[in-house]
Amino acid sequence: MVTEMGNSNLLNKMAEIIQKSDNQTAKQKKIMEVAISLFAEKGYSNTATAEIAKLAGVAEGTIFKHYGTKENLLLSIMVPFLKELFPSMADELFEELMTDNISFEEFLRKFLKNRTHFLLDNQEIFQVFIKEMIYKEELKNELVPYIFEQASPRLGKVIDVFQKRGEVIDLPISQIKNVLATTFFGFFISRFVLLNLQLLNDEEIDHIVHFIVNGIGKRS
Amino acid sequence: MVTEMGNSNLLNKMAEIIQKSDNQTAKQKKIMEVAISLFAEKGYSNTATAEIAKLAGVAEGTIFKHYGTKENLLLSIMVPFLKELFPSMADELFEELMTDNISFEEFLRKFLKNRTHFLLDNQEIFQVFIKEMIYKEELKNELVPYIFEQASPRLGKVIDVFQKRGEVIDLPISQIKNVLATTFFGFFISRFVLLNLQLLNDEEIDHIVHFIVNGIGKRS
């Protein structure tokens, strides 16, 4: 159900990058590594290509030989992350989690654990991602819809399943999706970008899951 | 329980700024206005002082005559916002909302409406604020604790009241605070910064309040 986005510059560029990104030299890997770290720390526009080159132990020209522009280097960082964050997650992870007759709480718990680990493993790229998305209109305007298109139907399907099993309240799916998306989003952003926390234990995940399921109101 | 913060460079600087900013020239006001708008749109470091000057109809030197540095101009924008976001909110708003024997849901509804309107009125500054906080370690390290100190005890008091009235579940206050803070935060950030939405109707507030109180799990 992925909409065609042929009019998107950014996604076109990303598609190009994917094709080229087969075999990276050692120097390219080092450049990416350093760039991710610096972009995450100081932001894209506060990081000089000269600094990347120096820390990566390559000449400045080398970066431009490989990536053409600084902007392109940024995209080359974001593309593989995006690829892994959604498409693979979507169809592999969701099926994996849904196979057994797992309870809704258990599903949430496993889902949050899985994504938390992925984001912790890629915390720097995630930071780069969010930071740039907030700044750059173009990026925001193209990626937010893309992400929604990727995530929305899968999330919808899951909610539908659990509504039918009687574990989720009978409100319109879109409404539940919004609430869930906002909660997940607030949770990840505040932990991994704003507070820069490096850990997340199971207990905390239990709390958030309990909250999502039961709210904080006391049942009469 | 509010910690003294006399050792804060940034907050000291802010205090100085407030004093100076009483009697503003027409040109100064115009500069601030334009700066807020540009910083919100493109971010602080992607906005040139030359552009601010041009749009404000002043010479570039005028900006520096009044604010000394570009950084200082940013602080001059953020300070009054911060001052109004917390201290005033805290002691006036909270009392106002709590006087009558308001229900928990009603409290949440009113609180969210009030803060939503404030943020809609100051959406651009809020964006500047969040964007810079994400980038600048110094800002983050001083403001996050400050905000927590301002908000935490007040939030705690409210939860305590409603727990005693039997409207909020008997979990540790700190746990409920975390969950609420994350939800509010995710809600505001995703709406006003990431999605850049300009409206919020009462129905949506009802949804989020219902979610906070009841969760999305179905009661058996």
Next chain:
Amino acid sequence: MVTEMGNSNLLNKMAEIIQKSDNQTAKQKKIMEVAISLFAEKGYSNTATAEIAKLAGVAEGTIFKHYGTKENLLLSIMVPFLKELFPSMADELFEELMTDNISFEEFLRKFLKNRTHFLLDNQEIFQVFIKEMIYKEELKNELVPYIFEQASPRLGKVIDVFQKRGEVIDLPISQIKNVLATTFFGFFISRFVLLNLQLLNDEEIDHIVHFIVNGIGKRS
């Protein structure tokens, strides 16, 4: 024997200043005072008029009302100093020192003491003077000849007197003048400008006088 210098911009300007400089207001005096101190410390071109105004407790405009330009403020500082350094010194001091049948050594001693005290009293202006003379070709080209014209004949007369009394060797007067000028000059510059010494005791003056008279060679 003072040559006419009608073609000199600088000396003309100075002449104008002299005429205007009759009655100074309290603010003017404060401006001059602060300017001298700052020019001496950091040099003319490293001192901002804004700083002078601030330390003098006046508005920036006030400086320009009185002195027109920053350059003119500098000249207004140098003129009275120059006036006292040479013309008055020349005809009053020299006569005073030469009246009695003073010995050459005694003359040198008194002369050095007198000029040393004058320079110590005006050390800051002297520093301004030398520093600017070194930098500004125009100043150098006009003032060095002027100073030579003022000092040279008077020094020549003194040497002549002591040669006739048999206390100074019979070398060409110009040669002795050069040597003396260089020595005096080196002495004052190194002490009061480069090393920034604030004191000079009689013993040191005795040494330099002894050296000028006898050299450091041992007599057989």
Next chain:
Amino acid sequence: MVTEMGNSNLLNKMAEIIQKSDNQTAKQKKIMEVAISLFAEKGYSNTATAEIAKLAGVAEGTIFKHYGTKENLLLSIMVPFLKELFPSMADELFEELMTDNISFEEFLRKFLKNRTHFLLDNQEIFQVFIKEMIYKEELKNELVPYIFEQASPRLGKVIDVFQKRGEVIDLPISQIKNVLATTFFGFFISRFVLLNLQLLNDEEIDHIVHFIVNGIGKRS
């Protein structure tokens, strides 16, 4: 008796500069050449990097690529000069001059000729040097002691030798050193900085040597 100066920021910076400046591009050399000339003529702070770039036929950025800051360019000019003015002079020149049983007058003559030629060859750098030393407290405070430490013991040794040979009067060495230093200093500064003279003939050196040895008093 040479003090360790490991705590000197400026001198450390200079050491770094030397290492980098081994293999200079043609453009770098041109930049240095032009900078020396302009700094000497108008002083460091009255020379714009734009002007240096223009006269050197390079882009302004090139200057900053190589030297980082304008200040650093200044140091890059001064360092090699300083290195040659003292250390090499000291141990090579002094020994060379002292080997034969040269007379004191002859020593002075040769010494002055040698240093005069060095300063004439480097007149512009010498001017840069003196001009900046007068202005910048930091430079003065680090270099004046350094120069004294370099020059003082060597000068002392020479005086000692000639005192023992009976050619120099038996006054305390420190006193003779002061007098000599002041004379040399006044001589070089007044000629090469203030008067900007381009020549020095043997006759003039003979005069100054004669003066140093015999003074200007007539022997009875």
Next chain:
DNA sequence: AATGAATGAGAATTCATTCAT
């Protein structure tokens, strides 16, 4: 493929000077 010297278009900031009040 890799280098790194060179570029030049901005960027922030400074400052003497003007002028309306």
Next chain:
DNA sequence: CATGAATGAATTCTCATTCAT
């Protein structure tokens, strides 16, 4: 006389990008 807001040209410095080797 005095003020101080406003100016705008000049200055130092940054940085993505190019290109000859």
